[in-house]
Amino acid sequence: MTTTLEGAVGRVLDSRTAVRSLVAAGLDAADPRAATARHLRLDGHVLTVGGRRLDLARCDRVLVVGAGKATARLVAGIEDVLGDAVTDGLVVLRPADAHVGLRRVRTVVADHPVPSGASETAARALLALAATVGRRDLVLGAFTGGSSALVSAPPPGVTAAAKQHLHRLLLASGARIQDVNAVRKSVSAIKGGRLLAAGAAATWVNLTVSDVVGDDPAYLTDPTYPDPDGPAVARHVLDRLGLWDAVDPSVRRHLAAAPEPPDLSATDLTTVTVTSGEDALRAMVRRAHELGLEPVTLDPLEGEATQVGARLATAAADHARAAAASGRPVVLLAAGGETTVSLGGVTMTAGTGGPNQEAALAFARALPVGADVVAAFVDSDGFDGPTEHAGALVDAGTVDRASQGGHDVDAALADHASTAVLRTAGDLLTTGATGTNVNDLVVVVCGAGSLA
Template identity: 40%
Template sequence: MSWTDDTARDALRRLFDAAVRAADPRAILAGHLPAPPAGRVVVVGAGKSAAVMAAAVEAAWPEVALSGLVITRYGHAVPTRRIAVVEASHPVPDAAGEAAAARVLAAVQGLGPEDLVLALISGGGSALMALPAAGLTLADKQAVNRALLASGATIQEMNCVRRHLSAIKGGRLAAAAAPARLLTLAISDVPGDDPAVIASGPTVPDPSTFAEARAIVAHYGIDLPPAVAAHLEAAAGETPKPGDACFDRATFRLIAAPQRALEAAAAEARALGLTPLLLGDALEGEASVLGTVLAGIARSVRTHGHPLPAPAVLLSGGETTVTLRPGQRSGRGGRNLEALLGFTLAAAGAPELWALMGDTDGIDGSEDNAGAIATPDTLARAAAAGLDARALLASHDSHGLFSPLGDTIVTGPTLTNVNDFRAILIA
C-alpha cells in the first residue's frame, strides 16, 4: 500500500489496540479458572487490572458465593456485585491502599483446606497494596517509593526493596492464606515475567534477601528514613523462600504477558502488509537512550534493508527508566514519551519513519495520555511552534512537545497492563 501520514498513524494505532486487546481480562480470564470448589471462595488482589479481573470472575462464576476485595488505581474501578473494589494511589501509595491491604490480609486468614483463595494480581500492585512491615509507617514507604522512582533502578530492583519493607508482599499473603488452596491469576507488566516481581510477588516465593535489598539501596545512593535503614539492617523476618510449606497448595498462572501482546500486534502488522520484527519483550535501560538505539535500527532498515527490508515494523516491550539528577524535578510526560522524544531527535526527520510508544495501561506517567506518535516532520512542526525538543528532553518534559503538536494518544484506562509498547513503522 501507499504509506501517507494518515495511513501510518492509523496502522500504528491498530497495532497498539491489538496488543491491548490480547491482554483484556474480559476476554481471557475465564479460560484459566478451575471448576468451582466445594468450600468458600475468597477473592483478593491488587493492580491496575484488579477490578476488571474481579468482574470477569463474577461473570464466569455467576452462581458461586464469592467474597473478598481487590485494590485498583483511582479511576480504574468497574462495577462488581460480590467482590468489593477499593481505589488507591499509584505510583506512590496512600492511606486508602494501606487500609485495603490490611483488609486483604485479614480476608485470607482462618480458612481451611477445602477453601479457595483466588488472587488477582497485575502491574501496579506494589504501590496499591502497601502494608508496611512492623515498625514502619506509610510515610516511610512513600519516601522510599519516591526515591526508588527517581533513582533509575529497574523494576526488579525496586520490587526487591519493596518486598523487604512489606507485611504482605514477597509471599507473605500466601503464608497468611495457608492451609487454603491458593490460585494466583496474574497479568505481567515486568520484563521476564518473573512472578516474584509482578506486584512484588505477594503469593509466590521470594528468592531475594535483605542483603540484596541493602545492596540496591547502596548502589543507587538512596537516602532512607532511619526506621527503614534500621529495618533492612536488622533483617528480621525474611520473606518465605522456595520450598516453604506455605506454597504447597499454591498455583500460579500467567494469563497475559508482554510477549503475547507483541505477537498479537505482529499478526495485525502482517494483515496490514508489514513485516514485523520482534526485538524483545524485556528491553530496559534509560528511556531516551533506548529511543536513540531504536532510531538507529530503523534508519538501518530504511537505508540498507537490514536487519529486514521495508515496509516493516519494529515491535518491542519492556520497561525503561527515567533518571533524575539530584534535586531535579521531573517535567510532564512518562517514560514512553521520553523514549519517543529520544527516538525523534535521533531520527532527525528521516523520511518514511513513524513511531508509536505508549503504556498499555492507558496512562504514561502522570498525564492523561497513553503515549504518542512521532512522524517524519515532528521536529519541523515543533520548531515552527517554538518548541525546543532538546531542552524539553533535558528537563524531562516530553509531554510539553507532543501534546501541543496534537500527537498524544488518549485512551483512558485500558484496565489491563502488559507494560510498554513500542512500534516503529518503516515505509
C-alpha cells in the same frame, strides 16, 4: 480500547492509521478478562485451572483478593466463569479502573504510584480477610502490576511517611522494576508472601498478568508468592543505587534487623500468568501481515528512555532506507519491556512527562530529516508516568512542529518535560485506562510512504 490521537496529517496519515491499528491489536490481545476466561473452566462444581482440578463442592468459601492496574478486568473474568460460586472477596483499584462493575467481589480505591493512607487501609483489610481463611477455603489471588503502591503496609518500626519516601526514591532512580520490587517487598507487612502467610491454611491459586520481562511471579504477585530475595538483596540494591543513606533511618534499621521472608514451602499454591507482552506481540505480528507490513520483532526494550529512543531511531532509519529500495515496508515491534527515566535532582510532576513520551521524543530527535518512519511508544495500562496520556506517536516532522511552537526539544529532554512538547507537535496518544498492564508496546512503521 477507545483511543484519541492528536496527530499530524498529510503524507503520514495512513502510516499513523497502521500504527494505531497495530497498537489496538496488541492491547486487545492482552485483555485480562478474556485471557482469564481462557485459563479457567468450570464443569459443574469442578474448577480446572493451571493443570489442577479443584472440587468447589468441598470448599467452604471461594474468595478473591487482589490489587493492581489489570486486576479489575482479571476479576471480571473470574466472575464470568465462576459466577455465584465466588463467595466474597476484596480487590484494590486505581480510581481510573473502579468503573468496572464486579458482582461478587468488593472493591476499594487507593493511590498509585505513591502509596497513601488509603493504600495502608486497604492492605490491612486484605490481611484481615486472609487471617479468616481455613483449610476448606479456596483463595484466588488477582495481583497485577501497580499493587505495590495500591496496597502498602509498612512493617513495625517504619512509618508510612518513611515508606512513601522510599517509593519516591525508587521511582526516581531509573532502576529496573525487579530491583525496585526487591526493596519494596522487604519493607512491607503484606508483600514478600506475607499475605499468603496470613492465609496459609487455605488452597491458593494466583492469577496474574505479567508486566515484568521473564514473567517471574515473585515480581508479579509478590503478596501471595514466596520471596526469593529477602533483606540482604534489598540492602544490596539500595547500596548499588546509591540510596542507602537517602532512605529514612527507620528503613535502614528495619533492613539491618529484618527476618528472612516467611517459609511458604508447605503452602498449597498454584500460579498462572494469564497474559503477558508475548500475547500482545503475537497479535501485532498477525495484524502487520494483514496490513501488508513485514514484521520484525525486537527483544523487550529496557534502559534509559532517551538512549532507547535514540538507538531505535537509528535502526528505524536503516530499515526505512532498505524498505524504499525493496518496496517492502517494515514494522518493528516490541512488547513487554519498560524504559526508565533517572530523574536525579529533577522533580517529576503530573503532566510533565513519562518514559514512553521521553523515548518517543528522543526517537523523533534522532531521526534523519525526511525519514519515512512513524512510531508509537505506549504504556499498555493507558497512563505513561504521572500523566493522563498513554504515550506518543511521532515522525520525522515532530521536532520541527514542536520547534515552530516555541519549544527547545533538547532542553525538554534534559528536564524530562516531554508532554508539552508533544502536545504542541500534535503527537500525544491518549487511551484512558485500558484495563491491562503488560508494560510497554512499541510500534515503528518504516518505509510505508507508498501507503499514503
